[in-house]
Amino acid sequence: MSLTLYNTLTREITPFTPIESGKVGIYLCGATVQAPPHIGHIRSGINFDILRRWLIASGYCVTFIRNVTDIDDKILHNAIHEEMPWWALAQKYERVFTAAYAELNVLPPTYEPRATGHITQMVELIARLIERGKAYAVANGDVYLDVRALDEYLTLSGQKIDDLQSSPDTDELSLSLKKNPQDFALWKSAKPGEPSWPTPWGNGRPGWHIECSAMAQAYLGEKFDIHAGGLDLIFPHHENEIAQSNGAGYPFAQRWLHNAWVTTAGEKMSKSLGNTLRIHELLKRVRGIELRWYLGSAHYRSMLEYSPEALDESAVNFRRIESFLKRAAAQLGKVPERAIADDFAKAMDDDLAVPAALAVISELVRDGNNAATAKDNALLDRKASEVRGALAVLGCDPWDTTWSSNEAGLSDVLSGLVKTLLDEREAARARKDFASADRIRDSITSLGLTIEDTPEGPRWSK
Amino acid sequence: MSLTLYNTLTREITPFTPIESGKVGIYLCGATVQAPPHIGHIRSGINFDILRRWLIASGYCVTFIRNVTDIDDKILHNAIHEEMPWWALAQKYERVFTAAYAELNVLPPTYEPRATGHITQMVELIARLIERGKAYAVANGDVYLDVRALDEYLTLSGQKIDDLQSSPDTDELSLSLKKNPQDFALWKSAKPGEPSWPTPWGNGRPGWHIECSAMAQAYLGEKFDIHAGGLDLIFPHHENEIAQSNGAGYPFAQRWLHNAWVTTAGEKMSKSLGNTLRIHELLKRVRGIELRWYLGSAHYRSMLEYSPEALDESAVNFRRIESFLKRAAAQLGKVPERAIADDFAKAMDDDLAVPAALAVISELVRDGNNAATAKDNALLDRKASEVRGALAVLGCDPWDTTWSSNEAGLSDVLSGLVKTLLDEREAARARKDFASADRIRDSITSLGLTIEDTPEGPRWSK
Numbered sequence: 001m002s003l004t005l006y007n008t009l010t011r012e013i014t015p016f017t018p019i020e021s022g023k024v025g026i027y028l029c030g031a032t033v034q035a036p037p038h039i040g041h042i043r044s045g046i047n048f049d050i051l052r053r054w055l056i057a058s059g060y061c062v063t064f065i066r067n068v069t070d071i072d073d074k075i076l077h078n079a080i081h082e083e084m085p086w087w088a089l090a091q092k093y094e095r096v097f098t099a100a101y102a103e104l105n106v107l108p109p110t111y112e113p114r115a116t117g118h119i120t121q122m123v124e125l126i127a128r129l130i131e132r133g134k135a136y137a138v139a140n141g142d143v144y145l146d147v148r149a150l151d152e153y154l155t156l157s158g159q160k161i162d163d164l165q166s167s168p169d170t171d172e173l174s175l176s177l178k179k180n181p182q183d184f185a186l187w188k189s190a191k192p193g194e195p196s197w198p199t200p201w202g203n204g205r206p207g208w209h210i211e212c213s214a215m216a217q218a219y220l221g222e223k224f225d226i227h228a229g230g231l232d233l234i235f236p237h238h239e240n241e242i243a244q245s246n247g248a249g250y251p252f253a254q255r256w257l258h259n260a261w262v263t264t265a266g267e268k269m270s271k272s273l274g275n276t277l278r279i280h281e282l283l284k285r286v287r288g289i290e291l292r293w294y295l296g297s298a299h300y301r302s303m304l305e306y307s308p309e310a311l312d313e314s315a316v317n318f319r320r321i322e323s324f325l326k327r328a329a330a331q332l333g334k335v336p337e338r339a340i341a342d343d344f345a346k347a348m349d350d351d352l353a354v355p356a357a358l359a360v361i362s363e364l365v366r367d368g369n370n371a372a373t374a375k376d377n378a379l380l381d382r383k384a385s386e387v388r389g390a391l392a393v394l395g396c397d398p399w400d401t402t403w404s405s406n407e408a409g410l411s412d413v414l415s416g417l418v419k420t421l422l423d424e425r426e427a428a429r430a431r432k433d434f435a436s437a438d439r440i441r442d443s444i445t446s447l448g449l450t451i452e453d454t455p456e457g458p459r460w461s462k
Numbered sequence: 463m464s465l466t467l468y469n470t471l472t473r474e475i476t477p478f479t480p481i482e483s484g485k486v487g488i489y490l491c492g493a494t495v496q497a498p499p500h501i502g503h504i505r506s507g508i509n510f511d512i513l514r515r516w517l518i519a520s521g522y523c524v525t526f527i528r529n530v531t532d533i534d535d536k537i538l539h540n541a542i543h544e545e546m547p548w549w550a551l552a553q554k555y556e557r558v559f560t561a562a563y564a565e566l567n568v569l570p571p572t573y574e575p576r577a578t579g580h581i582t583q584m585v586e587l588i589a590r591l592i593e594r595g596k597a598y599a600v601a602n603g604d605v606y607l608d609v610r611a612l613d614e615y616l617t618l619s620g621q622k623i624d625d626l627q628s629s630p631d632t633d634e635l636s637l638s639l640k641k642n643p644q645d646f647a648l649w650k651s652a653k654p655g656e657p658s659w660p661t662p663w664g665n666g667r668p669g670w671h672i673e674c675s676a677m678a679q680a681y682l683g684e685k686f687d688i689h690a691g692g693l694d695l696i697f698p699h700h701e702n703e704i705a706q707s708n709g710a711g712y713p714f715a716q717r718w719l720h721n722a723w724v725t726t727a728g729e730k731m732s733k734s735l736g737n738t739l740r741i742h743e744l745l746k747r748v749r750g751i752e753l754r755w756y757l758g759s760a761h762y763r764s765m766l767e768y769s770p771e772a773l774d775e776s777a778v779n780f781r782r783i784e785s786f787l788k789r790a791a792a793q794l795g796k797v798p799e800r801a802i803a804d805d806f807a808k809a810m811d812d813d814l815a816v817p818a819a820l821a822v823i824s825e826l827v828r829d830g831n832n833a834a835t836a837k838d839n840a841l842l843d844r845k846a847s848e849v850r851g852a853l854a855v856l857g858c859d860p861w862d863t864t865w866s867s868n869e870a871g872l873s874d875v876l877s878g879l880v881k882t883l884l885d886e887r888e889a890a891r892a893r894k895d896f897a898s899a900d901r902i903r904d905s906i907t908s909l910g911l912t913i914e915d916t917p918e919g920p921r922w923s924k
Binding site for chain 1: 550573906
């Protein structure tokens with residue numbers, strides 16, 4: 001069996017065949033860098049990181065493009081609020097996103113283009129659309145896509161043009177300038193005090209959709225394998241990307257994948273709640289590897305209903321798997337290799353059926369623990385390697401350097417070492433060897449760590 | 463006394479007065495992301511990070527722009543060699559530079575623009591130069607700056623036009639097209655197989671110099687306080703930036719600062735030697751904070767002659783200061799605050815006289831150690847705070863979270879803990895308490911660390 005994937009365009013799961021044998025090009029709609037990420041943003045990154053890792057494990061060479069939207073109304077608004085230039089705000093949150101992705105072991109994209117860095121490509125695309133009669137400039141310098149001039153429109157969301165009231169980003173002025181209320185802006189004329197770039201139609205800034213058509217083409221070509229993004233982007237963003245690129249005569253993405261949301265009480269995460277579900281808040285509750293495990297554990301097309309209890313339970317489940325791997329490593333005297341179990345591959349090939357893959361991992365762990373107890377090291381080695389290989393595809397290999405080299409990972413090792421030393425100090429005290437007990441204490445404090453004796457036992461901090 | 467700085471333009475140290483009171487805009491020529499950085503690259507980053515930190519400590523609000531040159535001949539060449547698209551290579555090494563800067567505690571710039579992201583700004587600037595009669599397009603689509611049409615040229619390096627043979631990047635074809643051999647390319651017409659962007663003069667790519675004129679203006683305005691970079695950039699790069707921006711009628715940078723090189727055997731670091739002096743190689747020899755200390759220890763306008771012995775000696779000196787701070791923290795029962803000693807300020811205000819500042823730190827440490835021995839905690843606190851404050855300006859505060867949260871910092875603590883545990887294991891063996899010895903060993907290995915008994919004693923690794 002080989003990989004099958006859902007396609008939002010056809011609403012079917014079909015075999016995945018790349019345009020060029022052995023290679024896959026993926027464009028993922030990345031962050032609008034207006035504020036720090038919450039888990040809803042990063043879930044999307046993780047879902048498609050799992051796709052990427054599975055493609056790599058299946059032998060493909062993957063070019064992965066994830067853009068940064070660094071100019072839009074909210075960025076301009078927040079920059080005023082935070083009293084800094086809009087570009088400084090965008091840079092600040094681009095860095096916060098990069099750090100969050102890295103902390104959760106999302107592979108860095110092959111290229112991470114910024115919207116503002118691709119004005120010439122957008123202008124070329126808009127000029128071509130105008131030339132082909134699919135777009136038009138109006139008196140004030142706006143440029144609109146004429147949706148009724150397209151051969152097709154709304155194929156991804158399956159809506160009808162006449163059912164649309166008007167393009168969602170429409171104000172009264174633009175409504176008076178547009179041919180059809182459903183036409184959407186490719187380019188917005190400059191407003192006083194706002195950033196702008198020169199074009200043949202006057203100074204202005206890009207509409208929201210044009211950047212992704214231009215950047216996907218710049219890095220993946222006129223026709224590429226997979227376009228991915230969150231469910232909420234199907235309309236208008238992805239419909240309008242298709243309209244722009246097909247309208248210009250380019251085949252564009254051959255397959256569309258959309259991840260579902262993180263929900264709370266059944267709703268898409270609200271902005272106010274999103275604030276409390278920022279990555280750094282949750283990393284106080286669980287380790288990075290556990291948060292990653294949790295966010296990747298649902299099928300990418302299923303909603304993930306967040307609750308602190310669900311997160312804790314998921315972390316406990318993960319620690320069981322991790323304990324097995326550590327037990328195996330201790331018994332085998334080596335870190336297991338990474339291998340892919342047939343059943344795991346079957347699950348992943350079935351539209352990335354992660355829940356089924358997790359069931360396979362549970363079985364492997366059970367069999368592995370039995371083998372460990374029975375001292376069947378050959379079987380233990382095989383099972384442990386298959387568990388580690390599966391975890392690696394999910395981005396949760398405990399021996400991945402991400403976890404050992406970042407603060408959370410090293411802190412974990414560090415905690416373990418301090419705990420062992422504190423146990424030794426207790427043992428020394430118990431055998432009235434106070435010289436040893438003091439020596440251990442001094443060694444720990446000389447490293448800049450603080451030990452406090454509390455009624456619940458000794459506690460340490462940095 | 464207030465800050466005085468050297469100005470390459472006038473060859474004098476003069477009082478620094480910002481254009482707008484309380485604010486400083488700095489543009490630093492950053493990396494051409496063609497390969498990993500060696501210490502010569504990062505020294506420049508550290509020198510001007512010290513400038514930035516001193517300005518911040520002096521109460522200024524600093525906007526710091528450091529560009530990424532992500533298109534040039536070497537990037538195109540190396541991309542062919544590494545068998546990847548040029549933009550993927552540029553992204554790869556941009557990330558390596560970012561990591562190296564972060565590891566050595568260089569503050570991230572307010573904005574880090576990429577050259578390829580500013581084509582429209584370059585085209586606007588070139589168009590303006592043509593309009594003003596300072597530049598001209600030729601038959602093949604190249605655009606050149608007419609150096610003889612300028613009011614002034616070569617004011618920074620103090621050369622005469624007639625003494626220049628021809629612009630350094632000139633080939634035979636361009637020589638035949640140019641008005642004067644000294645004219646330099648603002649825009650290069652597209653060559654087959656090379657990336658290009660559209661302009662009124664045809665498709666092509668930027669000359670090397672135009673990007674910095676365009677990006678400095680985009681983020682700092684037509685006139686700004688300080689332009690910085692390596693000594694080797696004075697000619698042609700910075701001369702040509704001045705030619706472009708002044709030629710277009712913009713005042714541009716008011717002051718020019720240039721850092722000297724890291725040399726080996728008196729020579730600018732060669733490419734082959736540079737390979738062995740990569741940041742990651744040197745971080746095997748010393749900790750990040752020690753490497754930062756070493757690279758920042760010479761005056762920014764003095765050559766820093768690298769030798770392993772000099773690096774080791776510098777690290778030993780730093781550890782003496784660090785030991786004093788730890789001793790002070792232990793004796794005071796708290797981490798000292800950050801304060802600025804008058805003599806330290808005086809040294810830094812004198813064109814960032816770091817060697818004089820280091821002499822002040824040595825004195826403070828001596829006085830502080832005497833105070834510690836005399837149990838004069840008030841004096842100890844003051845001295846320790848002044849040492850910590852000085853170290854913070856140099857980017858070497860041991861309590862800066864950079865050092866405690868990155869791998870090197872935590873690894874250091876971790877090594878200390880493992881060593882203590884291994885000592886305890888030896889002690890347990892010596893008293894024939896093999897149960898304890900085994901328990902300690904198991905605790906360490908269960909954390910994913912490996913212990914190997916060697917003739918020189920036990921060794922551990924991750």
